[in-house]
Amino acid sequence: MVAGRNLTGCGYAEEYMKRFLVWAAAILLVPGLAYAAGGSKQTATAKAPVHNAADYVGSETCATCHADVAQKFESNPHSKMALIHGNPQGQTCESCHGPGRAHVESGGDVSKILQLSKAPTKVVDATCLTCHAGAHPNFDRSPHARAGVSCISCHSVHSSTAETKLLKASQPKLCYQCHADQKAQFNMPIHHKVNEGLVKCSDCHDVHGTFLANNLKSTEDQNQVCTKCHTDVRGPFVFEHAPVRAEGCVTCHTPHGSQNPRLLNMPSIATLCNQCHSPLSAGGVHGLDPGSTTVTPCITCHTMIHGSNNSQAFIR
Amino acid sequence: MGNHGWFAGTITQQPSFAGIRRAAVVAAAALLLGAPGIAVAQDANPAVPAPEPQFSTPDGYTSHHTIDMGGRIANITGSGSMYDTLVNLHSGPRILGESYTLHALPGKKHALVDDLSAFGSGFGGDPYVFAKLDASKSKYYEFYGLFRRDRLYSDYDLLGNPNIPYGQSIPIGPSNAPSAKLAWPQVNQSPVMFNIVRRMTDTSLTLAPFAKLTYRFGYSHSTMEGPTLSPSYTILKYNALLEQYERNGSDDYLGAVDWKPRADTKITFEMQANHYKSDTFFQLNPNGFTVQEADGTPAYLGNFTSFVPYGISACNTTSMGGAYTNSSTYTMLTPANQPGGLPIINPACAVVTSYTRTLPTRIWTPTETLRFQSGAIRNITMNGNIHYTRGRSDLDHYYEDARGLSTLNTNGTANRAVLWTGGNATVQHTVIGADFGMVWHATSAVSIADQATYSSTHEPGNSIIPPQTALADPAGAGNGTINYTGTLVTGTASLPHGINGVRVYNYYGQEYLINNLTGSWDVSPRAQFALTYRYSNRNIGQGIPHQGPIPDVLGDPVNGTITINENAGVFNAALHPAQHWDLNGTAEIGYADNAFTAVGQRQFRTFRVHTLYRPKTWATISGSFSDRERHNNTNNNADAIASGDANYNGPINHVDHSRIGSIGVVLAPNEHYSVDVNYSYSDVYAATNICFSNGATATAPGAATLTSSGTPYLCSGNATWFGRDFMDAPTQFAMIGLSYTPVAKARLGAGYTISAVNGSRFFNDARDVNGSMVSAYQSPYLNFAYTFHPGLSWKAEYNYYGYGEGGPSGAAMCSTTTSATASVVPCSNFPGLTAVTVSPAGFTAPRNFHANNVTISMHYEF
Secondary structure, eight states: OOTTOOSSSSOHHHHHHHHHHHHHHHHHHHHHHHHHTTTSOOOSSOOOOOOOGGGOOOHHHHHHHOHHHHHHHTTOHHHHHHHHHOOTTSOOHHHHHOOOHHHHHTTSOGGGSOOGGGSOHHHHHHHHHHHHTTTOTTGGGSHHHHTTOOHHHHBOSSOOOSSSTTBSSOTTHHHHTTOHHHHHHTTSSEEOSTTTTSSOHHHHBOTTOOSSGGGBOOOSSTTHHHHTTOGGGOOOOSEEOHHHHHHOGGGTBOSSEESSGGGBSSSSHHHHHTTTSSTTSTTOSOOBOSTTTSOOOGGGTOOOTTEESSOTTSOO | OOOOOTTHHHHOOSOOHHHHHHHHHHHHHHHHHHHHHHHHHHHSOTTOOSOOOOOBOTTSEEEEEEEEEEEEEEEEEEOHHHHHHHTOOOSEEEEEEEEEEEEEOTTOOSOSOSEEEEEEEOBTTOSEEEEEEEEEETTTEEEEEEEEEEEEEEOOTTTTOOOSOTTOEEEESOTTSOSEEEEOOOOOSOTTOEEEEEEEEEEEEEESTTSSEEEEEEEEEEEEEEEEEEEEEEETTEEEEEEEEEEEEEEEEEEEEEEEEETTEEEEEEEEEEEEEEOOEEEEOGGGEEEEOTTSOEEEOOOTTOSSOOOGGGBOGGGSGGGEEETTEEOSEEOOSSTTOOOEEOTTBOEEEEEEEEOOEEEEEEEEEEEEEEOOSTTEEEEEEEEEEEEEEEEEEEEEEEEEEEEOOSSSOEEEEEEEEEEEEEEEEEEEEEEEEEEEOOSSSEEEEEEEEEEEEEEEEEEEOOOEEEEEEOSSTTTOSTTOOSOOEEEEEOOSTTOSSSOEEEEEEEEEEEEEEEEEEEEETTEEEEEEEEEEEEEEEESSSOSSBOOSSOOSSOOEEEEEEEEEEEEEEEEEEETTEEEEEEEEEEEESOOSSTTSOSEEEEEEEEEEEEEETTEEEEEEEEEEEEEEOSOSOHHHHHTTSSOOOOOOOEEEEEEEEEEEEEEOOSSSEEEEEEEEEEEEEEEEEEEESSOOOTTSSSOOOBOTTSOBSSSOTTOOEEEEEEEEEEEEEEEEEEEEOSSTTEEEEEEEEEEEEEOEEOOOOTTSOOOTTEEEEEOOEEEEEEEEETTEEEEEEEEEEEEEEOSOOSOOEEESSSSTTOOEEEGGGOSSOSSOOOOTTOSSOOOOEEEEEEEEEEEEEO
């Protein structure tokens, strides 16, 4: 250990190993707890409302009238397990639409069956979350839910055309349908390569809701939404450029698209830096010198502007 | 050191004969590929129905395979650097797409997979390559893998513009009668250009996804590697342009177990560990060696951003011997001793002959997270998590070595070499955080929700770089040369900002709590309303000690703590006026009692409206409007001002807004036609009061207002003059895409996209490049696809990419002299500039390019 570098008073490797063992033991204990609590055969499938078994007619009956839907449903993840393996966990028509006997016996009266395509969004969401709440626990509180955007606004349960997740269309086309303003952003000269397919909206946003604004994905360090890819500026650094850490990358960058290079918020680095580093704003370090002679771009010297391990002024 | 050629190969974009030849080969190959298709098409029965994917059923599966092979032909004129920065598509053969899907048929037993899909694109040289694999087997496992490779190229010459006017030079031979001149080079590349390849692999495996116990494993690997340019603060005498070879990698491991004790409850324990490894190193830009020593050693002059060429002040005149007569008669450079060689620099003049900096860094960041989600309580859903991170970054061996000559003064003393080694740094990163959210469905129409987030981050660290070991020539006339053969004197020196051999301790920390309380009311199936009250408290501390407020006059590092309380209200409305019409909007208004930065928001409001109307199943009309406005109309460091530690220098008066209105129409009335039209107008504006730290004349923009005693109201102390930094970027975006399918075999598409900005900015620097505030980026396209035979199609696409910048943006400000205290006046008001005459276009040509790209491919599926 280099003198002066011991921050904790104990060996880091030992501590890390201890933590690993504790958590490994915890992981191994979970199955035991599960087994101990496993009197119930209930699994994480539908929390289905209680109905009389006689009210159900089976998907084969549905297919007699809805053959077009049934045919497409064969490749649907909701049903394929049942089709391939006869697994009862596969979902069929009445898992979502409710028992169909009344509907069938009335000759197809649409008022006798749950029509999710015409149901209020909360009914739709509640139906889907019966099974998917574990995967999307924040959806109830998400901006999309409050905007009346339901699950079937984006997902086509019966016949999806996108390759994954039963989406009605692939990203970003699907997202642009409502977020037309973002389409403009991602067509600016400098932009994240969303249209090119390299990055998806869902790489940074969880549209089903998070604990953060704008549906940004939650991480232990909020900037990790950015630094998952931009690993070189992740840090931590001995000398953090504090606004980068405290206020986030968007203090200086516009993430979706910009006419400015490097997605900067201002067109040149000097004007960007001097928004804060002016004597006018207490807390500023350097002010803007006058004229042409000394306005060298700040990063000519302060190259490690995201943070440095060697220099308080980010010059090394 | 020779030119490694890393940059030359990518930025030389003028079409070469080799490139044209290659493009021709690609075109020929694509046409040859198409020829059989044409032949097949001619022989085929015209009554062949629309092509259907051909499926085979190998042993209980259906499978489908597609591949698009072809190539690109790119012809670029104008700025190749800008083309690579924005587009970077070049000529060559490509696998433009490949997909494979495999599905088990009903009744298939004992198979390894039930479903498998793979997709790849861009192989062969495109800047963006990705490959994806999904595989699953019913209740047993789900696997996901994604590989992405992208080339990050940026040579947008803005952050450090050339700075140096064309035509300046250094005399070769006697200064008063030079035999030749060495051009003082303009820096035409961005000093922060980069050409990096990033490879990212993400994999995840879920075992027993539908069981009570589900195990999840993940592994991600990321690397960034490639050359960049980086300016550097003083290397020996002057700043230098370095080549920074970026080389870092990140490994991320994930293990998790989900326990579902009830159908409506899930508890998850997750452990994630990230290991980051950086071996980035620096050396002199190989293109920067413009002179040589007498023994043939290439030498670097440095000072690449200087307005004034390298001159006699860089030389130790007392050691120059007969080469120095007086300040106007001297010889710094002599002609090369062989044709085509570099000029020879006087051995008493400052140069850098070699430079190396390495700072290998390793970071471990393990995080444990415990999550839960439950709907077990009647009418209540809730979820949350608690997470703990304690990572650590170690830089064990800092090394920096500079060789050359640094003339420190004229008494004969000079540094021959400097060396830092043995430096190290370490920093811990500890985060504990928790989130909790719940919704109580009080009635079928009313619900109450609360969401709270807490996080506490601590980063203590320390760093040391020992005093540099400096080998200096002993004092004495004639000793201060790079050829001195006597005993060198060992000494120490230091760089500013704490790089002085003293271990420096530092700290950063932040704690915040954010709570959102929301009441929702479903007035009817056609109308929902929600009202949210948000409160947040943040404490940010930096430096040691950091208990007090951040002071007015700052040292290095900044010490202090700042507290910010924020209150905001958010109103949501979701309306469903008609069966096919959705309309929703948000209004958010808030206030913070402090701000961490000048551009931090003190008052803010955001309005958003989205609407979607589908009058027909084939017609969609969408519209959106968003307006985000933020103000900071006071000094940001309120605590320091209140405690008397900081002076009130006047309002920052920061304002920024982003107002965007968009409309989109998609029409697809039948299988033959479709049209997609979009238009957006965005008004992005930001402005902040700033102070000039040095005095100037009252002709400086926004001259200070003086009190009766002559003291400026603003910009106290040395910062006398006041200006308003601003950017105004009104931007229009338009796009139209047409698709025409006259028969099932043929498809024609065409479209046009343009994004154009016509704005202005604060222009404080005559040398600043006329930036991107007046520019247009457009890309029309035309594509055609024809199916010759079921499963075999020929495709062609033409893309035009054009980028152009307009004239000066804003009022260019010019200095009257090169003095640091020069008057600054609008260039248009001062035709007789004494320093330099600046063309209206600035020192650099506008960054324009045009590119005609053709992509030809065959699509085959079976």
